[in-house]
Amino acid sequence: MNFIPVNTPKLHELEKKYVNECIKTNWFSSEGKFVKLFEKNFSSFNKRKFGVAVSNGTAALEIAVKSLNLKENSEVLIPSFSIISTANAVIKNNLKPVLIDCDLDTWNINIEDTIKKITKKTKAIVITHIYGLPVDLDKILKIAKIRNIKIIEDAAEVIGLKYKNKICGSFGDLSIFSFYANKHITTGEGGMICTNDKKLYNKCKSLRNLSFSNSVFNRYNHDDIGWNYRMTNLQAALGCAQLKKINWIIRRKREIGNRYYKKLKHCKNLILQKNTTSYARNIYWVFGIVLKNKLVSRRDKIMKILSKNNIGTRTFFYPMNKQKIFKKMKIFKKINMPVSEYISRNGFYLPSGLGLKNQEIDRVIKTILKVVS
Ligand SMILES: Cc1ncc(COP(=O)(O)O)c(C=O)c1O
Numbered sequence: 001m002n003f004i005p006v007n008t009p010k011l012h013e014l015e016k017k018y019v020n021e022c023i024k025t026n027w028f029s030s031e032g033k034f035v036k037l038f039e040k041n042f043s044s045f046n047k048r049k050f051g052v053a054v055s056n057g058t059a060a061l062e063i064a065v066k067s068l069n070l071k072e073n074s075e076v077l078i079p080s081f082s083i084i085s086t087a088n089a090v091i092k093n094n095l096k097p098v099l100i101d102c103d104l105d106t107w108n109i110n111i112e113d114t115i116k117k118i119t120k121k122t123k124a125i126v127i128t129h130i131y132g133l134p135v136d137l138d139k140i141l142k143i144a145k146i147r148n149i150k151i152i153e154d155a156a157e158v159i160g161l162k163y164k165n166k167i168c169g170s171f172g173d174l175s176i177f178s179f180y181a182n183k184h185i186t187t188g189e190g191g192m193i194c195t196n197d198k199k200l201y202n203k204c205k206s207l208r209n210l211s212f213s214n215s216v217f218n219r220y221n222h223d224d225i226g227w228n229y230r231m232t233n234l235q236a237a238l239g240c241a242q243l244k245k246i247n248w249i250i251r252r253k254r255e256i257g258n259r260y261y262k263k264l265k266h267c268k269n270l271i272l273q274k275n276t277t278s279y280a281r282n283i284y285w286v287f288g289i290v291l292k293n294k295l296v297s298r299r300d301k302i303m304k305i306l307s308k309n310n311i312g313t314r315t316f317f318y319p320m321n322k323q324k325i326f327k328k329m330k331i332f333k334k335i336n337m338p339v340s341e342y343i344s345r346n347g348f349y350l351p352s353g354l355g356l357k358n359q360e361i362d363r364v365i366k367t368i369l370k371v372v373s
Helices: 013-025 033-045 057-067 085-092 111-117 138-146 198-208 233-243 246-264 299-308 324-328 338-346 358-372
Strands: 050-054 075-079 096-100 122-128 150-154 174-178 191-195 270-272 287-291 347-350
Touching: 013 233, 033 050, 033 191, 033 233, 050 057, 050 198, 050 233, 057 085, 057 122, 057 150, 057 174, 057 191, 057 198, 075 085, 085 096, 085 122, 096 111, 111 138, 122 138, 138 150, 191 198, 233 246, 246 270, 246 287, 246 358, 287 338, 299 347, 299 358, 338 347
Parallel strands: 075 096, 075 122, 122 150, 150 174
Antiparallel strands: 050 191, 174 191, 270 287, 287 347
């Protein structure tokens, strides 16, 4: 019985061809035509005017937050259930992260909790679309506009997904993406910031590259504390090739997710993320399950059984209010996030990569049903 990894990325001949071109032409660092081409094509795919390619999604978040130039200690609303990169970006920029709990059936930020947490000090909200389903955006965007709150849209996990027929990543003042090996489009490691705002675009571009001065003769006299978060031409070459296949990628991701969903939705001991809502169809970045009833708190045991059956799985994100490091720093003291804490303790995801075969999905389903029924 072969091992089924939690992620199996898939590259093809075109990726090889473009990467070979970088090697042959000697353009393999961050200089080279593919970086600009990838920025142009990817931002246009997301219906944005500008794109800034960076070394990963975490870097994209750090740059995006800094580019807003918010006053120290301004409040930034972030999801409690997401990757730690979001909280890190806010804290590193000397801003105050305020957590929002999530919903049990979407795993996305709870809209009412978001609105409740808005104060006079709220200057930005990071809206993160989780695991393949978008946040129901309308209400939050409307309030943010009225109150002049900036939106950073984290579309790392939903490249190609639509919210009410409009592409995710086209809603924020800035939107960020990740191209890690398990994302819909991969460059190995990589990320992008997209925006329609020329000023923000120029700031992000500058911060990505150590904020070198624009003047040729004054190059090493820097304008700001930036980073070297550049993407290489080799990575961008992969991205350009991958983007050409985005329709196939989305179709296949949905096929995988729907195959799991159909067979597991009747299982009374599992909570699944919504497959379809009035505003979107799940794109299934990963297929997650949350245990309930008699299976509560038996997650680790079940993951071990699956591993013994040669099936790879991964735990859900860990809630921000429970992070070791933030406890040490006394951030999020006495804050409870009941839904995030519950799904984090009882949730894990199943093999979901593009290289997955239908027989393998069926084997995972059969094993899960045996274990959880
Ligand atoms: C929602 C979200 N945002 C940001 C990131 C960070 O991306 P990266 O791993 O490229 O730094 C991730 C990573 O998985 C993510 O899931």
